[in-house]
Amino acid sequence: MNKTFKIYAVIFIVVMIILALFEVNKTESTDWRKNFKTYQKSPFGLFVFDHEIRDLFKNKVRKTDQTPYDYYNQNQTKKPHNILIIEHEVDGESWNKIFDQVAGGSDAMLIVSDIPKEISDSIGYYDSKLSFEEENVLKLTDKKYQNDFIKLDKFPSGRGFTFIRPGAEVLGKTVEKNNTDQVNFIKVKFGKGQFYVHCEPLFITNYYLLKKGNVKYAQDIFSYLDDRETVWFDESNSQVSRFFLRFILSNPALKYAWWVLLGGLVLFIFFNAKRKQRIVPIIDPLKNTSVDFVKSIGNLYLQEGDFHDMMAKKAQYFLNKVRMDLLIDTQNLDAGFAKKLHLKTGKPLEIIDEAIALIKRAQDPYAQVMKEDLTRMNNLLDQIIKI
Incomplete structure (x- = not known):
């Protein structure tokens, strides 16, 4: 070792x-987050409600994790029924499907702390946080339910309706010691059906349903729905981690x-x-020897003193440049060639004529040239076209 x-x-x-x-x-530590998930056993989950809902609705409840839009597209001939939504975000197209069902005779119960804009725009009421009290009591306005209430002593939302359109029926209120009663449960007629909206979903969470006597209040709330099939739109199970x-x-x-x-x-x-990292060897980059090569060749020509051959190669390279870049025929180095080169380069004809004369001398194998001729031709060609 x-x-x-x-x-x-x-x-x-x-x-x-x-x-x-x-x-x-x-x-x-206890998780007091308001998650409203059916698989959560924390105080504000819906695990207990999920197991008791079949008794509440006499086994006539169907829970689906589909959106209302998808569900009703697959069940277009659905007869009047109950719709249940608990703290669940619904998209605009799904709300349109729900409106169609309620208008046709179905009833929808929404138990949500934030009233969706689609509902308030279509039915005509608003809600807001009216209270910051740490305790309050939820009661129903119907005389036959006056003895049934539920006390919220843990994180009540304090929400209530601040405006209700004419014709809406108040079914429940929130009672507080230092505040006026707030409407928290209403009924609104829409077409042939009704919307029931309750803005305090805490009453169906694990913490409150497990307290003695609180189940009766939940039973009273759901008793407003007719005894028929109920569709509960819930995506809690579809969001369980599959990691x-x-x-x-x-x-x-x-x-x-x-x-x-x-x-x-x-x-x-x-x-x-x-x-165990191996040493990375230092590799020198390859040197560019092109310039050195050119200098060596130039020195070789200078040492030999073969100015004629150097002029011929310079002239040949120049004429090739004229053919490729200026697209001028170099077969005949006459006045026509000089004029075309003048028009395309803009250089004076005197310089071009002198350069052509030196090019012809370079092409003549029997002509005598001097170092000064090579220098002069090189300067003239560079003036015409920079090589």
Whole structure:
């Protein structure tokens, strides 16, 4: 066993001991978030309601995770029924389907803390947060239900209706000690059916349904719906995580062990890779020797003193440039050629004529040339076309 392995083992054991101490001494915390999910057993989940709803509706409830738009497209001949929506966002096209069903004789019960704009625009009422009291009581206005109420002592929303259109019927109110009664449950006729809207969904959460006597209030609320099939649009189950590590991550002890394992692997890879990194050799970049080559060739010609051959090559390269770039025929170096070159380059005819004369001398194998002729021709050709 080498020294590095011993160090890693000691670090791992120390970390595990620290995590174990935290796990033993930690206190369980309650999740008070208002999630309204049917699979949640936290205080404000709907796990209890999901198991009791069949008794409330006499086994005439159908729960679906489809949107109302998709559901009614597949059930276009649906007879009048009840529609239930609890703290669930619905898209505009789905609201249109719900409106059509209610107008045809169905009843819709919405238990939502924020009234959707589609509902308030179509039915004509608004809501807002009216109270910040820590406790209140939900009561129904019907005399036969006057003895049934529910006390909200944990995070009530304090929402109520501030404006209700004429013709809407008030079915329930929120009662507080230091505030006037607030309307929280109404009934609005729409076509052949009705909308029932309750703006305090806490009364059907696990925390309140498990308290003695509170179930009666929920039964009173749902008694306003006719005894017929009820469709509950709920996407809670479709949102359950299908991640393959969901069991490990849902268990605190396994989650800590999983993160420690990942952390250990990262540290091992980091230190191991650092120690075994091979030395990267320094490779000099390739040098560009083109300029050196050109200088060498030029020096060779100068040493030989063959100015005639250098003029011939310069003239040949110049004429090739004229053919390729200016598209001028170089077969005959006459006055026509000089005029075309003058028009396309804009250079004076005197310079062009002198350059043509030097080119012809370079092409004549028997002509005598001097170094000065090579220099002069090179300057003239560079003036005409920069090579």
